[in-house]
Amino acid sequence: MDGQDQQVASILRAIRAVAQRLASTQPPHEIYTSILTGSGWVQELLMDRPDRIRCALGVHKEVFLVLIEILSGAGYQDSEDVPLVEQLAIFLYGSVTGLPTRLMCERFQHPNDIITK
Template identity: 50%
Template sequence: MSSTLTVQQRQMATAAALFVVNTVAFAAHLYAASFYIKTPYHTSALTGAGWVHELMTGHPDRIKMELGMHLHVFCALVDELRGIGIHGTYFVTLEEQVAIFFYTCVTGLSIWHVGERFQHANATISRCFLTVLFAVSSPPFYDRYVKLLTTIQPVPSHILNNPKFFPFFSGAIGAMDGSHFNCCPSAQERHLA
């Protein structure tokens, strides 16, 4: 009787070991398959370049809504960036890079969401964003177009004389179009004439 139990115990142990080995092998196969069997993620028919083209050729309010600027301002900015030596890449035009930058700024979406909108990988979105960010925050663009207000300059009359803005924006320095960027200029920069 004890030899029969031993044979049954061996059979059960063998079956359990076989089950564990099969389970581990199946899990390893599923894990490895994710590295070898690729399913494309960005498969939308409307590419980022197509969407930017739609914005540029469509209703003028669309580009203002999505990128926070009118078409003529967008085109002038792209031309200015081209003029200082910033160019598109083989896969992403300069117009699309600028659109990626401003769409991210206006919406505040994550790189993942912006990548879905423009149908590009996260690394591409990040690289485009940083390219435009460095271009607009470095000389010669920054020195030419960014002028910090000083404490001795008066409040603009269109703010001072409008009851919608004054006194609510009496101490505000910056854009009044809904675009607000966190900025902390040094004390020396604030008091420059």
């Protein structure tokens, strides 16, 4: 291994050590600390201009509310962690945007295991 390869290896070791230190000091559920939770964002969409929810979730407000009624009638309900309206919003937002899970986690302020249920 020449000098340049040794420097690269040394830098990679340092980066790995810093990443491991950061991962061990930050509890997984505390990385989502936005003041606007996923539920708060969905409520904001429902209360704002009608075109805003359509742009974000791909459906008109009335359609969203009917879908909630249909899901409730079919026995779907709030989970321990996520209300039904937010569950539907997560599904629709992911379908409309095609965002990767990590960005969905950030938008809705939930860890990966909640978003991918």
